[in-house]
Amino acid sequence: MKSSIERTVNRLLDRLDEELAVGTADFCALVSDELPVITIGEWLQLPSADYPLLRSLTHDQVFTQELFPTRSQLALSDRATGQLREYFTTLVRERRRNPGTDPVSSWLAVWDDLECDRAAADEAVFHLVLFMVLAALETTAHVLSGAVRLLLEHPRQRDWLRTRPEHIPGAIDEVLRYDAPIHMISRVAPEDTVLAGVTIRENEMVQLMVGAAHHDPRQYADPELFDIRRRSPHLSFGGGIHFCLGNALARMEAECLLTALLQRLPGLRLAGAPVWASRVAFRRLITLPVARA
Template identity: 75%
Template sequence: MSDLRKEGVALQPALAAAPVDRRSVVSVFSRLRTADGQSNPLLLYAKLRAMGDVVPAPWGGHLVTSYGLCHQLLRSRSWRVPDSAWRARQDDAARWNTSASRQMGGTLPMLNPPDHTRVRRSVGNVFDRNSLAGMRTSVERTTHRLLDRFEEELAYGPADFCALVSEELPIITIGEWLQIPRADHAFLRSLTHDQVYTQELFPTPSQLALSEESSRQLHEYFTALVKERRRRPGNDPVSAWLRVWDAQEPDREAADGAVYSLALFMLLAALETTSHVLSGTVRLLLEHPRQLNWLRVHPEQLPDAIDEALRYDAPIHMISRVAPEETELAGVTVRKNEMVQLMAGAAHHDPAHYAAPETFDIRRRPAHLGFGGGIHFCLGNALARMEADCLLTALLERLPGLRIGGSPRWEPRVAFRRLITLPVVRV
């Protein structure tokens, strides 16, 4: 009996699984991996969903394309994340046993219980209502400063919203929270762009090399940061985590290692994802001017618009899970320890779950998988929402008459969406 059934999770009825032609999956992925494919992946996702709810992946493992199954697996208590032990068992050492992969294996989203439970508890309620209220004034101040510069640039023609605003706000916000010197922000942001390749599904050897080097530098940076906070503890999250870990972990080195992984992952988790929500929401609203005008009159509906943008074009389109035992999913056998990729981007446009899924509709109020689900549900979701709310509120108030002023460009990646440029003009 599968674990999902033991847990009483109602599995979707097994659809008759027609054999899938591997070449057609390869063809969809090779197009998804291009900048062109990323500019509109919806057609490609529709092709993938048409192949089945569970599609064998040509490189091994499976893809889960339906909303229902993605949702169930995220919330399952028995499905696992690919932790260090899983990585160490893989034959493809060049992919899974690099130091970048081992570094990821130690971070919170790559831990399974009981380690996950212990580490997640140690983080504390860092983004609760009070903490966010305390951060909001500073995020608002930063937003207005960034928009001042954006407005100046707009006076001369198209201005790149990504470079001037959406790439800046998240690093300044998380940098101030972690109390990282301003002078290091650009360096750290550039390292995170390179590090992400190790979290992609098919990194090329040169991307893996970039990722290795950035992981080494991130390791150096955050090890030094933890050491420094040990020497001079302050009123900051890293010092707070050191106090928590010292109280529960007699081995000082292990405590430092746990705090290092937390600080590192908070930075990695907070940058590209939040930048994408900021630029992606602005792009979608500029492409739908009637909804943008409606929002100007109903700014209290901004949170709904942000949720619809998270559904329509979430920053993370694939989430990995590992089967705890041999299991049947929608008529397809998944072997024990096999990896499945939850295709959140495809699931967000599943017509079995959403009416008219390809329509961007800010009044939809959708449930979505943008922040994951279950025990790994995004710890920073409230912070990301607050940044998006501050920025969009200020944009609506300050800058009417914006239009897209050139072709947006996307990074040719599949799992982590990244809008590189969004040229905007003022008319």
């Protein structure tokens, strides 16, 4: 998928460049919110006219995974889940009727081999495609906007990186440590257990605070220091059997974007305070104002 990601990156940076010629621009709206939905949308062969809808439904849906969601956030999330169910059940039905070369058609073919009940296969593929979209959009958008924010806030490191693009993957790992896109991973205890001296009863839910772990001085020297040469492991993609399936894709999008951005817009600077969504679990930058030096 690399060449199509590079093409998309250049197209998005062309638009950013045009906006910057006449003033400040919002990096989130023009680039970091766009690249993940275009990448996943092209891969799944979804109509590009649907991308804005999918992006906005995803923003609303993830409130259900928040630490302390309000009633109105849960209502928003419920509505979004309903619309996403409608969208992706229709998609699965259409791909069942007219199979193509896309992943959804391939998953249906695989499930049909495993599962003689067609309705059960359709339901399984529906969950898979929905999960894939939810897992891929908010998270990747955050690593893209977060990387650019942190590099613009640390111009010496940005300049160092521009002449040493081979260090871009390491810089992306430091972004993932310093400001993890997902701050919480949930688990349910299958039996009574004691974890780090804390008793957890069977069926109790535990929230693993990944963002906090990444700033634990017992694990990282000087954890509040953003240092792209650190090369320390992190938990941003989880661990164990559920380790993120899309981590290579997210890394590739970030690498393509930073490589092109550092070459094409070396003097980019922050043009105002970034605005954050008021959330804990899924971090989100709503706007990131940028301008030319």
